[in-house]
Amino acid sequence: MFSITVAAVVFGVVFLAELPDKTALAGLMLGTRYRASYVFVGVAAAFALHVGLAIAAGSVLTLLPHRLLQAIVGVLFLAGAAMLLFKKDDGEEEVRKPADQSFWKVSGAGFMLILVAEFGDLTQIMTANLAARYDDPLSVGVGAVLALWAVAGLGIVGGRTLMRYVPLRLITKIAALVMLALGGFSLYEAIAS
16 A cells, blocks of 8 residues: 655655765766756666665565564664765766767666666665665655656756755755664664564
8 A cells, every 4th residue: 555654754865865966966967968858768767677676675674573674774774874974075977978869879878877876876775774664665666766756857957056055965964864863763663662
């Protein structure tokens, strides 16, 4: 059964965690060079594949005993928060320009960039954790996909404008605080239950 509450929580957490990631910068870079709709199709397809893999991993985690699962999820959220708080800016990555700007070349470039850059990324691991935590793959999947698509869309269409008004450092700190809270709550549940 679909839960709007779970989807909204997942959307918020994944959106905040993905905003300061390299994906928004890559989307911005591709969006300034190519037709935005072509870029978005490729990026959206790659994110849908990543969320599917994360949901599958999270579903496997739900087979563990509840206390152990909550402890693992809590530790992983705390690790994710630490990664956000202590990560170094690695600058923009070089993106190769397709020879032509056909739909298949541009969307393929966007798909491959995200497929490679996001594999095993923090938000993919976080999505697996959320799928395990809520044991609601549909709601978690919808929330995560919509969040990733929203960040990609912002990066492609309006990334430069957003970064003028909202400091990237602030977004990163908010995402880390949310993850710390989720990690603490999961560890509390593991101990208290």
